[in-house]
Amino acid sequence: MAAVSASTAELESLIETGADRAGSPCVAPLPATDPMRNLADACLEGLAEIARQEARTAALKVRLTAEYLQATRALASPASSPRERAVQEMALVAEVACVLTVSERSAGALLSECQTLTTVLPLTLTALQAGTISWQHARIIVDETTTLDPDGAAALEAHFLDTDAPTPARGCPAGDLVPTRFRAKARSWRERHHPVSIEKRFTKSAADRRVEYVPDRDGMAWLSAYLPAHTASGIWERTTAAARSMQGPDEARTLTQLRADVAATWLLTNGTGAASGTADGGTGLGGDVPSPRAQVLITVPVLSLLGATDEPSLLDGYGPIPASMARRLIADGADSFYRVLTDPRDGAPLEIGRTNYRLTKAQRQWLRLRDGKCPFPGCNNPSLDNEADHLLAWADGGTTGISNLGQPCRKHHRLKHNSKWKPTGASMNNPPGWTSPAGRDYPSEHQDWEPPHWPDHILATEETGRDPDLEPPEDPFPEWHQFTAAHEFPAADMDGPGWPAPLDDFLPEAFVPQGV
Structure with a gap:
């Protein structure tokens, strides 16, 4: 009171x-x-x-x-x-x-x-x-x-x-x-x-997958599907990509309308071709659901990818997904992937820099990892639909480093250039905030990165004698992320008998703890 x-x-x-x-x-x-x-x-x-x-x-x-x-x-x-x-x-x-x-x-x-x-x-x-x-x-x-x-x-x-x-x-x-x-x-x-x-929760919930039909007013109806996250995300990104490819000066339909028309066309015709891929994705669910080939970004802890832990992965635009789902996406659906080194103390990605005007593909992926969405407060627009942008213009002396880049959606990109709304500074881990025409500062949302989960047999072995309660050691190679930016991730045969591959196949010898 x-x-x-x-x-x-x-x-x-x-x-x-x-x-x-x-x-x-x-x-x-x-x-x-x-x-x-x-x-x-x-x-x-x-x-x-x-x-x-x-x-x-x-x-x-x-x-x-x-x-x-x-x-x-x-x-x-x-x-x-x-x-x-x-x-x-x-x-x-x-x-x-x-x-x-x-x-x-x-x-x-x-x-x-x-x-x-x-x-x-x-x-x-x-x-x-x-x-x-x-x-x-x-x-x-x-x-x-x-x-x-x-x-x-x-x-x-x-x-x-x-x-x-x-x-x-x-x-x-x-x-x-x-x-x-x-x-x-x-x-x-x-x-x-x-x-x-x-x-366990995913396996239980996946049994409830379904499609629902609800009549609505004015001759319309809702058709919704309750699906595993990776399947739904792949469908959404694929229909969005197809809808964007149809846009042009002679196309009067909006992106939203095009997306709906693409989905309806694919469902009612054979335009997508025959479905292929494993039936159940390792969950025993049944049904011919192909692995999505759309551009879907997932962040997978390397030890989880190798099968050493069951730590959840992050699906861009959705959130945590089971490790088995991430491994299936990579094994069945990934044409390529990037290696991103994260800090073992807080789980934050390490920066990849560049001094030229144009962004590398790796830098665009970096922005997706850092921001997760349009950084404007309250905006939900996913990363794939956003545009890379220099916070301080290149012509005004701005560099093409992660700390001077944002990825606003088209709406808020226009807002920046055509109004007095201005983004504030960013860093390799923090997306830019915004300052309104009234002079009010609005911080941007940050992703809650967390340190990776290390298996007990890595932190505490007879050879190392490490106490599992100890904090991870100081980074012995603080500039290693510069090395990763210049080298390709070694390919792995995920269908072969050697998968998951040993940890030392992916990490330099100095990074492999003794006894692992």
């Missing part, structure tokens, strides 16, 4: 001051150097304060709902049967639904979320009350922790909300991410740290 009152007082101050100065409810007490600039800035401040007030009000709503739930249950007489208890719960939900004028389903979901926030997720409720995250962010944390045990739920919320956590999230705070992007990051962290192996 105190936090909500403070927000209300702040807004009242803005209104009163504005009424005295310019007859507008948005003008703040700023120096009268530029009245219209002051008006615009004060309106933005008011909107920001309203967003904080909405979050604090949501926190108050959570506490009131949870208190009502507790008090009502205390007032109710003990249920004599499961049926009577169910009726009591129905009455409780109906009361909340009526007082809030929402459906009973929405009221039931609210009661469940409020109970979780007040009993399991204290950091989330505190952040909501402080106004640093929105109600949408809080609901996402509740949703992503539903199947986690209490320790797992605490670890997830600490990762995003506690700056003193052992491995806090990188980049801008959780509340500065739009909810859809925050959900993607929270889901990615959950996939990597779930107590049940992603292999």
Whole structure:
């Protein structure tokens, strides 16, 4: 209540001051150097304060709902049967639904979320009350922790909300991410740290794959498919590539329309040719589903690729996928791949530099690894559709190094060149942020890289005697990434009897620990 009152007082101050100065409810007490600039800035401040007030009000709503739930249950007489208890719960939900004028389903979901926030997720409720995250962010944390045990739920919320956590999230705070992007990051962290192996969860979920048909208005309908991530991603990228190839001055259809027409044509004709490839991808699912040949970027830990660990890989535009899925994509679907050295301390890729104007193919792939998507705040546009761009123009002295490159989508590329929105500096690990015409700085989303998982037999062997609790040693060859940029990745026969290949077939001798 105190936090909500403070927000209300702040807004009242803005209104009163504005009424005295310019007859507008948005003008703040700023120096009268530029009245219209002051008006615009004060309106933005008011909107920001309203967003904080909405979050604090949501926190108050959570506490009131949870208190009502507790008090009502205390007032109710003990249920004599499961049926009577169910009726009591129905009455409780109906009361909340009526007082809030929402459906009973929405009221039931609210009661469940409020109970979780007040009993399991204290950091989330505190952040909501402080106004640093929105109600949408809080609901996402509740949703992503539903199947986690209490320790797992605490670890997830600490990762995003506690700056003193052992491995806090990188980049801008959780509340500065739009909810859809925050959900993607929270889901990615959950996939990597779930107590049940992603292999087991994938096998179970893949049994539920299906296609759904839902009639809609105006002679239209929805056709959706629930598929393994690599199959769905390959279909999406392939239809997008085909749609882009059809664009031109004489083509009136939009990319979205072309993509839909391409998919419909392929499904209703034999234009794609006969399907080929293994039937089940190693999961025992059955069905003739070919490996996607579209340009799909996956980041695979080398030890996972070699079969030494089951550490999840990252599928560009989706998130963590099982190691078996990544190995199948490489074995069956990859015409070529790049070796990218990552730092064993934090999992971040190492830079590949260049001084010429044009980017190498490796640098374009690097931008995809670093950014994952268009770096504009809240943009979901995937890397394949984005355009490489110099932050400081080449004509103004900018270099073609990773720290001076971004990959905005076409919309935000135009925004940069045709408005006062400007990207801020980047680095080899951090995508550029943005500065608005109003002078406000908006940090870009960062990917949450993590150190690779080293098998116990590598960190602790009789020969090395290493303690598995020790941190990885200092990098003995800090410039090795320059070597990798100039050498080809040795080809591997993934269908032969020697796959997975021994570790020393891929790494220089100095990098292979003794006893491995």
